[in-house]
Each structure stands twice: as C-alpha cells, then as structure tokens.
Amino acid sequence: MNRDWKATARTLSEALPYLQRFSGAIVVVKFGGNAMGDDEAMAEFARDVVLMRLVGINVVVVHGGGPMINDLLKRLGIQSEFVRGKRVTDKATVEVVEMVLTGLVNKRIVQAIMDEGGRAVGLSGKDDDLMVCVADDPELGFVGKPVEMNVQVLRDLFTAKIIPVIAPVATGMSALETFNVNGDTAAGAIAGALKADRLLLLTDVSGVKDETGNVVTELTPDQVRAMTESGVIAGGMIPKTETALAALEQGVRAVVILDGRVSNACLLELFTEHGAGSMIRSTEPRIKSHGSSL
DSSP states (O other): OHHHHHHHHHHHHHTHHHHHHHTTOEEEEEEOGGGGGOHHHHHHHHHHHHHHHHTTOEEEEEEOOHHHHHHHHHHHTOOOOEETTEEOBOHHHHHHHHIIIIIIIHHHHHHHHHHTTOOEEEEETTGGGOEEEEESOGGGBSBEEEEEEOOHHHHHHHHTTOEEEEESEEEESSTTOEEEOOHHHHHHHHHHHHTOSEEEEEESSSSOBOTTSOBOSEEOHHHHHHHHHTTSSOTTHHHHHHHHHHHHHTTOSEEEEEETTSTTHHHHHHHSSSOOSEEEEOSSOOOSSTTTOO
16 A cells, blocks of 8 residues: 555656646647547546646647437438548538537536536637638538637636637638538647647547557657658548648647547646657657657
8 A cells, every 4th residue: 555655656746847847838638539428438538637727737628529420410310421531511410510519518528527626618619709610622511621710718718727628610701601620620720729739639549650550659740741641641540640730830839649548648648758649749859758848
C-alpha cells in the first residue's frame, strides 16, 4: 500500500513541469468513436476534461456522433450514403444530424462533465455564429466547409472557467441553411481560430503508422505529405492528417492523433514524458517530450 501511495506521489511530482507548461493554454479535444457509447469511458473522459480545466487549461470539447446518427436514420428508414468518407446529407438527413448532435449527444457529454464536478455549456456552430459554412462539395449536399469563425463566445467561457462542448452543426451564409460538418474538420477550424496550443484528435486507432505498421510518434508536415503520396497514410487517416495540416497552417502549435480507447489518453499526452499517439508539428525543436514541447 505504501509503495502505491509513493508511486502516486512520484507521478504527481513528475507531472509538475507539464502542468506548468499547459497552465493557461488552449487545448481543443475532438471526442468521438466507440468511447461515446460506453458509460464508463464517457465518465473517464469527463473526469480527464474536468482535471484539465482545474489545472488551468482552457479546454474545448468538439464531438462527433456518427453511430448515434446512423442508428436514428436506420430507425426512421432514411438511407445514408458516403462519398470519400463523408456523409451525403440531404434535407431530411441534416435535420436528423442536428437533432442527434445538438440534442442527444451534446447534452450527454455536458451532463457527464457536470457529474464529475465540472462546469460545461453545450453549443453548436450555430450559436453566436461560431461557425459559418458554405457547401463543401455539391455531391455531399448539406455538408459544410467552415469559412468564417467567431470564437469570442469561447473566450468568454474560458474567462468564466466553463468548458464549451461543441456539436459540429453550423449555419450557412443564409440564416435558413444548416450544415453538417465533419467533426475533425470542425475541431481543426475551431483550434485554428483560437490559435490553440494543442489539437487532440481522439480516434479508434493508435496513431499514424509507418510502412511496417509501427506508430510514428512525431512527424513534420512534409513527412505527412510524403507518406500520403506514397500510400502509407491511407483511408480514414487521410482526413485526420489533412485536418492536422490545415490546423498547423492556421497557427495551432501541434496536433496529436491518439487512441481514445486508451485510459486517460489526454492526460498521458499532456502530462507525461511518454506522451501518446502521433504528434504532427512544425520542424522547430521539441523539448524532451510531447508534454513539455513548446
């Protein structure tokens, strides 16, 4: 028992430089995947987010909800199609997307954070014109590409020490338009507008893998482009790395693609020397580890 307590104390002590590094930082977390449908995983994620807020991180949660959308569409008898990994969204589908994301999923995450002692407010891209979109591709229907970001409402919530939880549904140039936005795309746009220190993309894989199947812990944008051209980065990893590159171009300090199925993934990435997943950042030198890099 004593050794367990000593180990805990040592872990907390070793985390001090990382806690100091990220105090006051902005960290955007894209939450999605299987963890959203598991009560225990949801509670663990909420505890991690509350801890991040308590140690001074201005954390923003952006969530998806594909499995829940699929379930309701199936029950309503609405067929869904995908083009290049993105959902084709007609008028009926976008109504379902908005109901599921801004209602069911968003409020479930807000409640989980509140249950762990945090303060959270649920928003969508429509609130205060946070995210204004145009159509991304005529083939995709009401799938949006963010063209205007208004993040002052998020800064106001930071001041109040409230965690924003954002559903990726946005308004169009016309107030009558509603757009479904890919969750990773929305998280990247929000992180870019905030010039965030970190964008954490939680997914169901362990990170970006090389040609031998091993996770690459650190990459530059040029390496990502080369791996994509050679086919090493393929499939569902392409939109994630594209989001990462776009976020870096907009001023985000670093993007990490990490396995959200791993317990305390966000804490491991931010507050330990080991880090987690694959960090994509510019070529500037890093100090010691993921967590302590500037």
